[in-house]
Amino acid sequence: MKTIRLLTAVIAASFILFIGCKKEKDITSNSSSNELKTTNQAATKSAQSAAATREKFNKLMASLPVDFQQKIEQRAKQLLKTHPQYRDLVRKTLKLEASECNNNTLINQWLNQQLADWNSDAFFFIYALELIDLPTYYALIFENSSANQHFGVNGEYTQVLTKTFKDLKRFWNIQTQSIVMVGMHGSMLTDRAKIMNTYEAVWDLDPYFSEPLADFVLELMDEFPQYRRGNHPIFTFNAFALQGFDYPYAVISDKIVMGDGILEAFTAIGYGDVAPKAILAHEFGHHIQFQLGLITDENSPEATRRTELMADAYSAYYLSHARGAAMQWKRVRQFLQVFFNIGDCSLTSNGHHGTPTQRMAAAEWGYRIANNAQKQGHILTAQQFTALFEAELPRLVNY
Numbered sequence: 001m002k003t004i005r006l007l008t009a010v011i012a013a014s015f016i017l018f019i020g021c022k023k024e025k026d027i028t029s030n031s032s033s034n035e036l037k038t039t040n041q042a043a044t045k046s047a048q049s050a051a052a053t054r055e056k057f058n059k060l061m062a063s064l065p066v067d068f069q070q071k072i073e074q075r076a077k078q079l080l081k082t083h084p085q086y087r088d089l090v091r092k093t094l095k096l097e098a099s100e101c102n103n104n105t106l107i108n109q110w111l112n113q114q115l116a117d118w119n120s121d122a123f124f125f126i127y128a129l130e131l132i133d134l135p136t137y138y139a140l141i142f143e144n145s146s147a148n149q150h151f152g153v154n155g156e157y158t159q160v161l162t163k164t165f166k167d168l169k170r171f172w173n174i175q176t177q178s179i180v181m182v183g184m185h186g187s188m189l190t191d192r193a194k195i196m197n198t199y200e201a202v203w204d205l206d207p208y209f210s211e212p213l214a215d216f217v218l219e220l221m222d223e224f225p226q227y228r229r230g231n232h233p234i235f236t237f238n239a240f241a242l243q244g245f246d247y248p249y250a251v252i253s254d255k256i257v258m259g260d261g262i263l264e265a266f267t268a269i270g271y272g273d274v275a276p277k278a279i280l281a282h283e284f285g286h287h288i289q290f291q292l293g294l295i296t297d298e299n300s301p302e303a304t305r306r307t308e309l310m311a312d313a314y315s316a317y318y319l320s321h322a323r324g325a326a327m328q329w330k331r332v333r334q335f336l337q338v339f340f341n342i343g344d345c346s347l348t349s350n351g352h353h354g355t356p357t358q359r360m361a362a363a364e365w366g367y368r369i370a371n372n373a374q375k376q377g378h379i380l381t382a383q384q385f386t387a388l389f390e391a392e393l394p395r396l397v398n399y
């Protein structure tokens with residue numbers, strides 16, 4: 001209990017980049033395309049054996065410690081709250097409430113397409129056993145070195161992210177030795193040892209229990225082709241920054257975690273040239289905040305909005321600066337419009353990142369600081385830039 005509480009607190013305190021609103025999707029509706037029909041047939045077949053799998057699941061759950069059953073049930077409910085990007089889908093699937101949020105952005109459309117062949121069983125299991133967050137937990141706890149990392153399902157972002165990370169460390173005048181950058185891969189869901197380690201570390205489970213659980217997860221990966229052996233983007237649709245701490249199962253480093261899924265999504269909709277750098281620069285911004293002590297204990301929408309808008313501004317400053325990524329602002333701007341329009345609609349949530357307009361205003365402001373500078377080759381210190389931002393914030397939130 002202590003462990004999960006600690007971990008939950010850590011996740012709440014880390015900066016989840018992607019807080020989006022998922023447009024509802026009637027997952028029972030069939031597409032007319034042949035390709036999808038084939039997939040649907042496969043899904044139907046797997047749904048039949050999923051009945052047997054459910055029975056197996058019930059038996060497995062009954063064999064696990066009672067407090068684990070309760071904890072995971074509780075977490076499943078919590079997950080529905082904390083993952084807006086698929087919360088609505090699941091609500092729909094479980095016939096819970098409809099959402100007020102109707103963002104119909106390119107990225108949501110793409111994600112909907114990716115989920116077109118998911119049936120209610122496919123959704124059920126990823127929540128019932130918290131598969132949806134296992135890759136996040138694994139990266140958060142066990143990936144603590146930049147060495148031997150790859151980014152993207154096939155390592156397609158390794159080069160650009162490694163280079164950008166190095167460049168960000170040079171650009172900003174903060175201590176960067178302790179910060180590591182690690183990948184988050186859904187493929188860990190096919191790795192027995194990694195699954196076991198994760199269940200043990202998150203729920204204090206004994207190997208006696210984590211072993212049958214891991215075996216069942218492996219079976220699910222075979223049973224549901226929809227999961228794509230863990231490589232479905234939904235398992236890793238995120239990026240976040242985290243301050244290191246000692247955890248019973250590992251010494252956790254200061255880190256930035258980059259999920260395969262979110263990178264894949266932005267490449268799919270045509271922003272593969274900007275997204276990896278922009279997302280990384282935003283997460284790096286949170287490390288500037290950690291180091292300068294800019295994070296307050298206050299847990300309110302306003303406090304989160306301030307740190308998120310600040311991270312957006314750091315990111316824009318770096319991306320557009322002649323001695324930073326020196327990217328075409330027009331192009332960066334196009335990406336950010338899409339990125340910020342993912343939402344969020346939950347203005348009262350503590351995870352509120354700012355409205356799309358506010359985020360755009362913060363980014364535009366960061367760009368102007370870089371562009372209007374008298375000496376283009378001069379880089380402001382993190383302290384100077386932050387002071388300018390704090391002075392600007394009251395105006396930015398008026399947008």
Ligand SMILES: [Zn+2]
Pocket residue numbers: 015016017282283286308311
């Ligand atoms: Zn953030």
